[in-house]
Structures are given as C-alpha cells and as structure tokens.
Amino acid sequence: MTAIIEYPQAVEGRTPSSSPLRLMLVPAGTSAALVDGAWWPRSRDLTAELPPLMAVLDPLWGRITRVTVNPTFWPVIPRKVQVAGHLVHVGWFEAEQDPHKLLLLSYTTGRWDLLVIPPETGPATAARLMTAAADPLRVLTASGLMDEAEFFRIAAEADWDSTRELAWDSEGGQGAAPRTPAPRRPVHQGTAPGLRTAGNP
Numbered sequence: 001m002t003a004i005i006e007y008p009q010a011v012e013g014r015t016p017s018s019s020p021l022r023l024m025l026v027p028a029g030t031s032a033a034l035v036d037g038a039w040w041p042r043s044r045d046l047t048a049e050l051p052p053l054m055a056v057l058d059p060l061w062g063r064i065t066r067v068t069v070n071p072t073f074w075p076v077i078p079r080k081v082q083v084a085g086h087l088v089h090v091g092w093f094e095a096e097q098d099p100h101k102l103l104l105l106s107y108t109t110g111r112w113d114l115l116v117i118p119p120e121t122g123p124a125t126a127a128r129l130m131t132a133a134a135d136p137l138r139v140l141t142a143s144g145l146m147d148e149a150e151f152f153r154i155a156a157e158a159d160w161d162s163t164r165e166l167a168w169d170s171e172g173g174q175g176a177a178p179r180t181p182a183p184r185r186p187v188h189q190g191t192a193p194g195l196r197t198a199g200n201p
Contacts, residue, residue, distance in 0.1 A: 021052050024130040025060070034141050038115040038133035039102060040126050046090060047078050054083040062108035064088055072099035073118065100142035115142040125149050 025037035041049040046069070054064050064083070068091045071077055081088045097103060104112045115133040117126050129149050132138055140148060 021056055022126070022130075023053070023056060024134045026134050026136045030136040033136055033138050034113070035101065035115045035133050035138075035145070036112045038117055038130040038145075040117040040121065040130065041119055043119055044074055046074055046076065047081060050081045050088065050090070051083045054081075054088055057104065057112075058084065061104070061112060062106040064104050065107045066091065066105040068093055068097060068103045069116075070094060070097040070099040070101070073116070098142045100146050113142070115145055125153055128152065 019042060022040035022042075023037065039053060041053075043049060050067060057064055063086065065086075066089045067081075069077060071092045071094060074092075077092050078090055081090055100116055102114045102116050104114065106112065115129065117129050121129070129145055132140070132145055132148070133142075138145075
C-alpha cells in the first residue's frame with residue numbers, strides 16, 4: 001500500500017509527464033503542525049524539480065513567488081526559476097533553515113513548509129515519511145521526521161537480520177547444536193582390507 005499522492009506534472013503546451021510529481025499535503029482546512037506536507041523529488045536539480053512542483057502548488061496555495069532551501073543537500077541553487085509564465089526567486093539559508101525542509105512563500109497566502117525526502121529514499125520509507133508529514137497532529141520538525149524514519153529503518157533491518165539468523169540456526173547453520181561426528185576405526189598398516197605393504201603379499 002502506498003501513501004503517495006502522485007500529481008501529473010503539468011508542462012506548458014505538452015501532455016502530462018510520465019513521471020508524476022510525488023507530493024502529499026496536509027488535508028485542506030486543517031491547521032498544519034511544523035510542516036505542511038512532504039515532497040519526494042526525483043533528483044537534486046532544483047532547476048528541473050521546482051517548476052512541476054510550483055505548477056501543482058500555485059493553484060492550491062496561490063502563486064509561489066519565493067523558495068528557500070538549505071544548501072546542504074542541493075549542489076546547485078539557481079537564483080531564479082521560470083514557472084508557468086512567472087519567475088520564482090530561489091534563496092538559501094544555512095544555519096537558519098532545516099536542511100530537510102523547503103520553505104515556500106506565496107504571493108497571496110503566506111508561508112508553507114515541506115519536508116524534502118531525499119531522491120534516493122526507498123519507496124516504503126518515503127511513503128511512511130509522506131504520511132507522517134501530512135498528519136496535522138504531528139509535532140516533529142522535518143529533520144525530526146527524517147531521524148524517526150532512520151530509526152525505523154535500522155530497527156526493521158535488525159528485525160530482518162534476527163529473523164534470518166533464527167532461520168539459519170533452525171536449518172542447521174552456524175549456531176545450531178553441534179553434531180558429534182561418528183567415531184572412526186583406527187586403520188593399522190597391513191591389516192586393512194586390500195592394503196598391501198612390503199612383505200605382505
């Protein structure tokens with residue numbers, strides 16, 4: 001089961017992209033906690049990733065005019081991005097902004113904060129993060145949500161390793177009760193059947 005809402009990417013003059021936008025927002029009409037939802041981009045290229053995101057958010061939240069990020073996870077930060085006939089200014093804050101958060105300023109509505117899920121995140125973890133970020137009752141920051149997801153990932157891996165170890169042991173692998181080898185009869189030179197030695201024709 002996936003908890004990811006995928007919006008077709010609206011590109012001017014073209015049909016929707018075959019790679020839908022991966023985004024989940026808090027339910028309409030609810031007051032958000034520390035984040036307003038989650039976005040799972042497909043790359044770390046803001047120039048490519050921001051326009052389809054803005055194309056979906058502009059009708060929902062009002063025209064987005066400014067975006068800020070923390071440069072920790074974005075190798076290149078463009079100063080401006082062209083979105084559906086208008087420019088979105090892009091800025092960055094290092095110490096002041098959570099590295100896992102995208103801050104959006106709308107021309108008419110105000111400020112919105114999205115958890116940014118790293119592109120390389122696995123689908124199960126991303127689905128869990130999106131569901132958590134879209135829950136208006138959650139009180140974790142973007143980094144807090146990422147830390148929680150990492151904790152669950154490590155716990156799940158430890159559970160999987162324990163299960164594999166139990167299966168290995170039950171099938172006679174290392175750690176199972178040692179088997180006692182059958183005793184061997186000593187073979188004396190010249191007495192074993194078929195064994196010939198000098199002086200024993």
